Amino acid sequence: MGDSDTKGALAPRRRVTSAAGKSASMLPVNGKSAAACESSVTADYGHGKRDRSLETVRAKSKSEKQKRRSYTSDRLSSCHKTQESLLSSGSGYNNYRGILNWCVVMLVLSNARLFLENLLRYGVLVDPIQVISLFLNDPYNWPAACLVIVSNVFVLVALYTERQLSKGSFTELVGFLVHCMNMAIMLTLPAAVVLLVPCVTPVGGAFVLGTYTILFLKLYSYKDVNMWCRELSTIKAKTLARSLSCPSAQHLNGGDPKVCYPGNLTIRDMCYFVFAPTLCYELNFPRSPHIRMSFLLRRLFEMLFFIQLLVALTQQWMIPIIQSSMKPLEDMDLSRMTERLLRLAVPNHLLWLMFFYGFFHSSMNFTAELLRFGDRRFYNDWWNSETVTYFWQNWNIPVHKWCLRHFYKPLLRRGFSKILSQSAVFFLSAFFHEYLVSVPLRMFRLWAFLGMMAQLPLAWFVSRFLHGTYGNAAVWISIIIGQPFAILMYVHDYYVLHYRQEAD
Numbered sequence: 001m002g003d004s005d006t007k008g009a010l011a012p013r014r015r016v017t018s019a020a021g022k023s024a025s026m027l028p029v030n031g032k033s034a035a036a037c038e039s040s041v042t043a044d045y046g047h048g049k050r051d052r053s054l055e056t057v058r059a060k061s062k063s064e065k066q067k068r069r070s071y072t073s074d075r076l077s078s079c080h081k082t083q084e085s086l087l088s089s090g091s092g093y094n095n096y097r098g099i100l101n102w103c104v105v106m107l108v109l110s111n112a113r114l115f116l117e118n119l120l121r122y123g124v125l126v127d128p129i130q131v132i133s134l135f136l137n138d139p140y141n142w143p144a145a146c147l148v149i150v151s152n153v154f155v156l157v158a159l160y161t162e163r164q165l166s167k168g169s170f171t172e173l174v175g176f177l178v179h180c181m182n183m184a185i186m187l188t189l190p191a192a193v194v195l196l197v198p199c200v201t202p203v204g205g206a207f208v209l210g211t212y213t214i215l216f217l218k219l220y221s222y223k224d225v226n227m228w229c230r231e232l233s234t235i236k237a238k239t240l241a242r243s244l245s246c247p248s249a250q251h252l253n254g255g256d257p258k259v260c261y262p263g264n265l266t267i268r269d270m271c272y273f274v275f276a277p278t279l280c281y282e283l284n285f286p287r288s289p290h291i292r293m294s295f296l297l298r299r300l301f302e303m304l305f306f307i308q309l310l311v312a313l314t315q316q317w318m319i320p321i322i323q324s325s326m327k328p329l330e331d332m333d334l335s336r337m338t339e340r341l342l343r344l345a346v347p348n349h350l351l352w353l354m355f356f357y358g359f360f361h362s363s364m365n366f367t368a369e370l371l372r373f374g375d376r377r378f379y380n381d382w383w384n385s386e387t388v389t390y391f392w393q394n395w396n397i398p399v400h401k402w403c404l405r406h407f408y409k410p411l412l413r414r415g416f417s418k419i420l421s422q423s424a425v426f427f428l429s430a431f432f433h434e435y436l437v438s439v440p441l442r443m444f445r446l447w448a449f450l451g452m453m454a455q456l457p458l459a460w461f462v463s464r465f466l467h468g469t470y471g472n473a474a475v476w477i478s479i480i481i482g483q484p485f486a487i488l489m490y491v492h493d494y495y496v497l498h499y500r501q502e503a504d
Contacts, residue, residue: 286374
């Protein structure tokens with residue numbers, strides 16, 4: 001009875017308490033009214049707020065004092081230290097990308113002005129039909145094309161001779177004499193045809209002689225490598241090690257089998273070497289695994305684009321400058337000759353750079369990709385050349401490899417000094433430069449020969465007195481100025497020899 005009353009009395013208390021939790025303002029708590037509770041809470045909140053505001057004020061004053069101290073210390077701290085200017089060589093600074101971009105923009109703008117001036121003065125001079133007529137005067141008489149077809153005879157003679165030597169039918173002396181006669185005729189026959197047949201144009205003659213010169217260097221390397229194979233055979237070497245031909249890491253690229261002497265003496269092997277973008281023969285060339293069609297099409301597009309651009313710029317820009325240079329050359333007006341030379345230097349250099357990219361990168365990579373030829377190092381960083389020797393060693397890697405392998409090192413093994421061997425290499429290069437220029441023009445002035453031989457004293461001077469940036473600048477000046485000077489000399493002599501006589 002009492003428990004039930006107690007429970008009954010407690011039940012309303014629980015409900016009131018729960019309701020008080022919902023609305024504290026309506027009911028008393030611990031004997032205090034809701035208003036008193038609210039005032040006490042407000043007083044506690046006010047005290048907390050004042051404490052926090054005091055702490056905030058103290059923190060602000062402290063941070064302000066720290067800022068004043070740091071500002072004072074910054075004003076008193078040293079603003080100087082030992083350092084070099086950025087344009088000084090000792091600064092270690094090498095990020096000149098902005099200056100390079102500025103140079104490119106200025107070059108484009110200046111040449112755009114020159115090209116616009118050329119168009120306003122001469123009009124449009126580009127004529128593709130005229131270019132085609134340079135290769136043939138008579139469409140039914142193509143001596144240059146006939147000479148290129150005849151070159152296959154010399155290739156077959158070299159292959160036949162090597163086969164006879166491998167079987168022992170020819171002695172080494174007989175084989176050497178046959179090779180010498182074959183290569184001597186290769187150099188003299190096209191030169192004689194170009195000089196004696198009037199319908200061969202200078203451009204067609206230069207193309208034919210260039211083709212025969214490349215074949216001459218290839219067959220010379222073919223002769224030497226097969227001779228080395230026979231020498232190894234005589235000392236009981238069963239096969240020619242692949243490591244002598246190409247790096248061992250590329251032994252079986254593309255799944256091609258290894259070839260051993262005399263299994264290399266086939267028509268297929270000879271044809272591959274003739275068309276491969278190299279002058280040095282090997283039994284086993286490094287091969288790429290497959291043909292990349294996108295890469296092949298890009299190189300083909302570049303080839304066609306640069307051929308058209310070279311022809312257009314030559315007709316529109318080079319020829320008018322050369323024609324306007326004839327009168328100063330005749331009068332020997334040094335000031336005007338210098339002005340024409342500098343005017344010719346810029347377009348000539350741009351054309352030379354385009355030819356370099358179009359030939360050594362686009363066309364040779366196109367041929368290498370088509371034949372799956374693995375060695376694509378056709379040039380090195382010749383633009384960073386600080387010596388003339390470095391330039392000639394790196395701008396044309398196929399020729400440099402041939403000279404090093406088949407000419408320079410054999411001379412050293414025979415006891416010649418390095419200076420004499422290098423001079424002999426420059427002499428050989430000077431001979432072929434003159435051969436490729438004088439014979440198609442049907443005149444012998446030795447300007448190309450003297451220009452190449454002048455590289456020897458220039459190389460000595462640059463390596464001895466100029467280093468670093470100054471050496472690189474000297475190499476660039478020799479490239480930019482030397483070529484147009486030789487061109488002007490040949491064009492002037494050609495004009496005097498032909499057109500002056502016709503006018504008289």
